Amino acid sequence: MLFRLGGHRVFRVAVVLILLLVLAVVVRIALHQGPEPYKGPPATAVMDGKIVYTAAPGQANHVTVTESWGSSKLILTYLINDVVPIKASKKHCSHPDADDRTKVLCTVEIDEMETDPSLRLSLRLGDGDDTAVVHNRTSGFILAYNEIWLGAGDDTWTGTEREAQNVYGEDGDDTLTTGKGSAFGGRGDDTLYVDAFGHGGAGDDVLHGDRGEQFLYGDEGDDRLYGGWGDDQLYGGPGTDVLVGGLGKNTVKQDD
Numbered sequence: 060m061l062f063r064l065g066g067h068r069v070f071r072v073a074v075v076l077i078l079l080l081v082l083a084v085v086v087r088i089a090l091h092q093g094p095e096p097y098k099g100p101p102a103t104a105v106m107d108g109k110i111v112y113t114a115a116p117g118q119a120n121h122v123t124v125t126e127s128w129g130s131s132k133l134i135l136t137y138l139i140n141d142v143v144p145i146k147a148s149k150k151h152c153s154h155p156d157a158d159d160r161t162k163v164l165c166t167v168e169i170d171e172m173e174t175d176p177s178l179r180l181s182l183r184l185g186d187g188d189d190t191a192v193v194h195n196r197t198s199g200f201i202l203a204y205n206e207i208w209l210g211a212g213d214d215t216w217t218g219t220e221r222e223a224q225n226v227y228g229e230d231g232d233d234t235l236t237t238g239k240g241s242a243f244g245g246r247g248d249d250t251l252y253v254d255a256f257g258h259g260g261a262g263d264d265v266l267h268g269d270r271g272e273q274f275l276y277g278d279e280g281d282d283r284l285y286g287g288w289g290d291d292q293l294y295g296g297p298g299t300d301v302l303v304g305g306l307g308k309n310t311v312k313q314d315d
Contacts, residue, residue: 101144101160106151110137110165111181114210118143119187124180126205127196129166135203137165137180173202176223180205184214188231192217193224204240209233216242228260248280254287259296268305277302 100115114120125138139145144160147153152165167179182191182205189209204223209216211230216237218224224240233249235242241256244264251257254269261279268275268287275284278296286293286305293302295313302311 097143099143101146102141103146103148104139104152104163104165105148106165106167109178109181110152110167111183112139112145113183114185114187114189115143116185117187118185119212120184120189120191122182122184122189122191124182124191124193125196126180126193128198132199133169133171135167135169135179135197135201137167139163139165169201169203176202176204178206179203182207184208184210186211188212188214190215190217193219195219213247232262263298 099117102112102114102118102120104110104112121142123140127136128134129136140162142161145163147163151167152163154160154162155164156162184191189212191207191209193205204225207216207224207226209228213231214228214233216226216235218237218240224237226235226237226240227243227245228235228249229245230247232247233244235244235249236252237254239255242251242253243258244251244260246261248262249259249264251259251264251266253266253273254271256274257266258276259266259278259280259282263280264277264282266275266277266284268285268291270287271289273287273289273291275286275291276294276296277284277298277300279298281298281300282295283301284293284295285303286309288306290307290309291304292310293304295302297314300313302313304311
């Protein structure tokens with residue numbers, strides 16, 4: 060059987076095939092190239108009585124921190140891994156892999172005579188949409204805590220059960236998940252999952268408690284607070300709030 064195609068139709072088919080071929084080449088090049096590498100100034104890790112990790116302006120940081128014991132239980136180590144280059148101070152911080160400038164290992168000593176908790180790590184992120192997580196690999200009781208400042212942007216923080224952290228979302232619509240630490244959403248519509256203490260801050264926030272006793276504060280805005288499995292205390296603050304105590308003997312208060 061013989062099929063005949065007009066000249067115009069053959070031309071249109073050829074044009075479509077060429078366009079499809081060009082599109083496939085462009086997509087393949089884009090996938091091969093991946094995201095453009097970061098070219099701005101590095102983040103910094105320095106020792107100033109505590110480890111201070113500071114993002115550079117304009118960075119979007121994706122930080123993983125692993126906290127563990129050093130050569131003894133009087134030395135803490137912090138392995139900080141980001142997606143941007145990090146400039147490490149020569150004292151107490153170094154690059155464990157000379158070929159990977161996005162990772163630093165810092166050490167801090169604990170005074171065995173201390174009787175009060177002391178700040179050991181200050182993580183200060185900036186104006187991008189950042190993510191951060193801390194894995195605490197230590198065991199036993201320790202008189203040390205960390206502070207995490209997420210900065211402006213829609214940030215995500217994930218803690219663990221074994222933690223002593225104060226986490227500050229600051230500006231933006233943040234999602235904060237903490238273990239035994241404290242979470243402060245800051246300005247924005249934040250979502251907090253807490254196992255101890257949570258402040259929503261200004262904005263329409265959602266706070267979820269977990270097991271045990273939680274203290275949840277909605278603060279300014281139309282907030283929703285949900286207690287967990289335990290004797291919780293829920294304080295709505297100014298605004299039209301929804302307060303749900305959950306299981307346990309709860310204290311629920313809505314401010315005018």
